[in-house]
Amino acid sequence: MIPVSSAGQVPPLARSRLSIALRGCRTHLVAAASFSAIGNLLYLAPSLYMLQVYDRVLPSRGLGTLAALSVLMLGALAALAVFEWLRSRVLIRASVQAERVLAGPALRIALSQPALSRLERGEVMRDVDTLRQSIASPAFFAALDAPWTPIYILVGFLLHPLLGASMVASGVLLIGLAWLNEKRTAAPMKQASEAQSIAYARLNHGVAHASEVRALGMVDTLAARHERDRGVAGLLQLRASFAGSSLQAAIKFVRLALQSGALALGAVLVVDDAISASAIIVASLLTARALAPIDQLVAGWKTIVQARIAYARLDRMLALPSTDTPDRTNLPAPKGAITLEGLGIAAPLDGHPILSGIDGAIGAGEVIGIAGPSGSGKSTLLRAIVGAVDIDAGHVRFDGISRTDWDRDRLARHIGYMPQDPVLFHGTVKENIVRFYVGTDAAGTALLDEAAIGAAKAAGAHDLIAALPQGYDTILGVGGTGLSGGQAQRVALARALFGNPAILVLDEPTAHLDTDGKKALARLLASLRQAQRTILFASHDPDLLAASDRLMLLDQGRIERFGPLFGLRSRRKPDQDQPTSFVKA
Structure with a gap:
């Protein structure tokens, strides 16, 4: 989970990162604020026009004066329209700029931080989209207009102190109602947003595994669960909407009543000969304009709350340690030696140890088999070695250098990893x-093509890829749909071999392979052994385990045995039903 301080506040580092990321939008926001200032001054034109028409044109019957005033009025309104258009364009550009500067860093942290949950990863781009949409929303426009409300109040005071005082009282009353609206709707909206995120995360996971859902007869049950999830989220949203709508109706009533009250107050002042009759209409216009931003902010409160939630989540996300280390020393390519020092990993929810006290030294060019009962920690150990999960204790060293001291991406180029479930992505096989590397020119593209074909041939996948409808250019669906389990595993193996890595890490590499696939894998291991590549694999396959130089036996997250095959077989326990019984003489 994302760490938060005990006070529930974001660390200063996070705020600085987010503010730095958004600094590129500052120019746009300053321009938008400037246009808002000019626009709000121009909004006074109708009020001044009304005063002049009633106080000068009508008593003198001066049609020429009316024509001149009308031309000036139309010019002011045209300028107002231009500045409103410019402000809208600037804020749209600001929203695009915000997305551009936030999407990359946020997505990189979401993908590179093993501690984040799937739900948190899935929310990050939605949060970026929410911020982008809020910057160009009517609520943001109202927020830029709100600071200029004192201008209209000042003009009201110039007309008569009582008119100005009534506008101040009206503004305070509406602000109080807006604050009450915030108190009543913020928590329900946050709960509704979280419930909706969970509902969509479950839905996306079910849709991604639709074939398994159909095969297991879970269509109705998962659909019913999603309906329940949506029902919970909908109920929370309903409560928030009801609370907000009742206050919005009250605020609209109060605003209209205050405008009418301004007319009534103006009429009283006219009767007392304190102001002219034209000031009545002007007072009503000024009151409406002064209160409009507050009314618009309340109407767009849902957008404001959602943007605030998204901002807070992104703030905490960017507070996580960055894995981008461009200033790291460019270490030489690892030769393949791996050292495990007191490796420990705990379950994220209950802290139960998954791995504990894992020690071992693996020489460059060794072939290490890892075996043990289900749940003994084999896959977790391999994932820890390749950096797919966070380590809670100890170190993984490559050529004596801790994994944390290597540049993440550079090290990954020298490690080939094939997970237990072959994960392929939407795109072509190649x-x-x-x-998903892309050649910068024709020569680079040709080199990538050559490397892809070479890796596929080494994995024994070239023939099956060539038999696909478009060969290497066959487009796979999300999750690699379009290939069988065995085909997907061979393509994943080819991906692990891409770039001729010094270290190859395979998790249950024979799980989906047929006889031909196993033979191809055996030939591959033999050639890699001859090329002095370091190979680690977890498996229950006795023939594959027999090909290892040393065998590591895991049980309940600890190493039971780690040594040569024959030494382990001679010392195996009578009741042990794992790798030692698989070893061939």
Whole structure:
């Protein structure tokens, strides 16, 4: 989970990162604020026009004066329209700029931080979109107009102190109602947003595994669960909307009543000969304009709350340690030696140890098999070595250097990893094999093509890829749909071999392979052993385990045995049903 201080506040570092990321929007926002200032001054034109028409044109019957005033009025309104248009364009550009500067860093942290949950990863781009949309929303326009409300109040005081005082009282009353609206709706809206995020996360996971859902007869049950999830989110949203709508109706009533009250007050002042008759209408116009931003802010309160929630989540996300280390020393390519020092990993929810006290030294060019009962920690150990999960204790060292001292991306280029479930992405087969690298020119593209074909041939996947409808250019669906389990595993193996890595980490590499696939894997391991590549694999396959130089036996997150095959077989326990019984003489 994302760390938050005990006071629930974001660390200063996070605020500085987010403010730095948004600094590129500052020019746009300053321009928008300037246009708002000019626009709000021009909004006084109708009021001044009304005063002049009633006080000068009508008593003198001066049609020429009326024509001149009308031309000036139309010019002011045209300028107002231009500045409103410019402000809108500037804020749209600001929203696009905000997305541009936030999307990359936020997505990189979401993808590179193993501690984040799937729900938190899924929310990050939605939060960026929410911020982008809020910057160009009517609520943001109202926020830029609100600071200029004192201008209209000042003009009201110039007309008569009582008119100005009534506008101040009206503004305070509406602000109080807006504050009450915030208190009543903020918490329900936050709960509704969280419930909706959970509902969509569950839905997306179910849709991504639709074939398994159909095969297991879970369509109705998962649909019913999603309906329940949406029902909970909808109920929370309903409560928030009801609370907000009742206050919005009250605020609209109060605003209209205050405008009418301004007319009544103006009429009283006219009767007392304190102001002219034209000031009645002007007072009503000024009151309406002064209160309009507050009314618009309340109407767009849902947008404001959602933007604030998104901002807070992104703030906390950007507070996480960045994995981008461009200033790291460019270390030489690892030769393949791996050292495990007191490695420990705990379950994120209950703190239960998954791995504990894992020690071992693996020489460059060794082939290490990892075996043990289900749940013994084999996959977690491999994921810790490649950096797919956070380590709670100890170190993983490559050529004696701690993993944290390596540049993440540079190290990953020298490690080939194939997870237990082959994860392929939407794109062509070739793009998946080359890890979505793109050639900068024709020569670079040709090199990538050559590397993709070479990796596929080494994995024994070239023939099956060539048999696909468009060969290497066959487009795979989300999650690699379009390939069988065995085909997907061979493509994933080819991806692991891309770039001729010094270290190859395979998790249950024979799980989906047929006889031909296993033979191809055996030939691959033999050639990699000859090339002095370091290989680690977890498996229950006795033939594959027999090909290892040393065997690591795990049980309940600890190393039971780690040594040569024959030494382990001679010392195996009578009741042990794992790798030692698989080893061939």
